[in-house]
Amino acid sequence: MHWPWNNRKISWEVLEEIYRAKKARVIGVGNFNIEQLEQLKQDAKELPVANQIEFHPGLNQTELRAYHQKNNIVTIGWGTMKYHDSLPETCEQIAREYNKTIQQLFLQWAYQHQSLIIPKSMHKTRIIENSAIDDFKISDEHMKWIDSLPQSRKGPDPNNFYFGN
Ligand SMILES: NC(=O)c1ccc[n+]([C@@H]2O[C@H](COP(=O)([O-])OP(=O)(O)OC[C@H]3O[C@@H](n4cnc5c(N)ncnc54)[C@H](OP(=O)(O)O)[C@@H]3O)[C@@H](O)[C@H]2O)c1
Numbered sequence: 001m002h003w004p005w006n007n008r009k010i011s012w013e014v015l016e017e018i019y020r021a022k023k024a025r026v027i028g029v030g031n032f033n034i035e036q037l038e039q040l041k042q043d044a045k046e047l048p049v050a051n052q053i054e055f056h057p058g059l060n061q062t063e064l065r066a067y068h069q070k071n072n073i074v075t076i077g078w079g080t081m082k083y084h085d086s087l088p089e090t091c092e093q094i095a096r097e098y099n100k101t102i103q104q105l106f107l108q109w110a111y112q113h114q115s116l117i118i119p120k121s122m123h124k125t126r127i128i129e130n131s132a133i134d135d136f137k138i139s140d141e142h143m144k145w146i147d148s149l150p151q152s153r154k155g156p157d158p159n160n161f162y163f164g165n
Pocket residue numbers: 002030031052053077078079080081082101103104118119120121122123126127129130
């Protein structure tokens with residue numbers, strides 16, 4: 001379920017039906033916050049396997065990811081490579097220290113936070129670049145520094161996002 005919009009209880013019941021009929025291997029949600037996941041849990045027979053959320057160094061979602069972990073929900077990030085323009089130049093410098101691009105640094109940062117990413121690019125060279133991240137590890141010190149960056153949502157807020165339907 002892409003967004004926690006109205007009628008989500010009924011939408012989830014339909015997804016559960018699809019799952020029970022073995023027409024989907026797993027079912028999950030996107031952009032749910034903790035409160036919305038708690039509401040879903042109250043009525044759900046199946047819990048979401050994953051929640052795809054805005055997730056990048058400028059919005060590290062610490063609390064929501066901890067909730068996911070406690071409830072066996074996989075964190076999938078979106079926007080992980082997109083929003084680096086508003087972050088300090090030091091991010092680029094750190095990436096250079098590892099001989100990587102800032103996109104690779106942020107993807108690796110997400111993986112080191114046990115989160116899945118579905119990197120998107122229209123360019124073959126970038127797709128190859130984005131897959132070349134398993135040959136380095138970000139140090140604890142750098143992880144802590146990245147995690148301390150100013151936080152703000154860049155995409156819509158799940159609490160008051162009107163999806164237009
Ligand atoms: N659940 C949701 O609400 C939600 C919301 C948004 C996105 N998504 C999904 O999340 C996945 C990720 O998409 P995303 O939109 O969040 O963006 P993303 O993967 O974080 O970043 C994609 C953007 O970064 C550029 N890019 C990719 N690799 C690059 C590289 N190596 N160097 C420089 N630029 C690079 C791409 O441009 P080029 O294509 O020009 O390379 C594109 O503009 C997609 O599957 C998308 O459908 C889900």
